[in-house]
Amino acid sequence: MRILITGKGGTGKTSLSAALSLLLSEIGFKVLALDTDSTPNLAQSLGIDPSIADEITPLAMNDELIRERTGVLPGSGWGAIFKLNPKVDDIIEKFGVKINDNLSLVVVGSIDASKQGCLCPAIALAKRFIRYSLRRFDGFVIVDSEAGAEVFGRGLAENFDMMFTICEPTVKSIKISRNMIRLAKQLDIKRSIVVVNKVIDNELAMKLAENIISGAPIHIIHYDDNLPAIEYNGYGINKLPKESRFMIDTKQLIDKYILIES
């Protein structure tokens, strides 16, 4: 199953991606987590020490790899002719960070041409790798996307089975998720679920979301004091107690929408 995580900035995309990846891998599924943020931090949320996480070069920034695979060094000017079908089938093995026996992370970096500042070989390589993973990886693929990301571009989006669009219990944030659902529908992503995160008042949040969202299930994740505490120390989601609200609510999300489908 291929799962895309979208939503407004700061709503909890990376925390949810990490929790889903860790929980699914602990159940025994093979999981590949892909970080496509221009300032990637999924590694830290998966429990990698921040000083080590900082040393990981995202694929889209790995000039040597890009040159080797596409034939062009990034920044070598407009009009350079590069291979559009670079080799990517060894990238998980070579650049994947093993989080546990069942879970690997590949830090892809931004696939947004406007953020990378070019329509360049880096993006060609990154997108080809993501497409390859979505089509060929034997297990769950979880993609932590950047707010309003290029991940909706042609050739990628249609490979997802499910989108969790995460929002806070505010009108603005929920409306962004509503837009994501529209996009996902147009792009043939089979199923979308709205995750309202950081909820304090369950009833109020549900009412607010139901007023704005139609045609997609809504799942609540409660505000959890443990998250600011682990973030303060630079720890990952793996340090959250299993009985913490965030983990319980994410586990319910898995039971309700993922395990039933897979």
Ligand SMILES: Nc1ncnc2c1ncn2[C@@H]1O[C@H](COP(=O)(O)OP(=O)(O)OP(=O)(O)O)[C@@H](O)[C@H]1O
């Ligand atoms: N349920 C929750 N309770 C309390 N804090 C939370 C909860 N979910 C996420 N947070 C906190 O919200 C902040 C943003 O979370 P996170 O980095 O996962 O969001 P994001 O959507 O990936 O952000 P960005 O758009 O910058 O990538 C973090 O400090 C995180 O610990």
Ligand SMILES: [Mg+2]
């Ligand atoms: Mg994030």
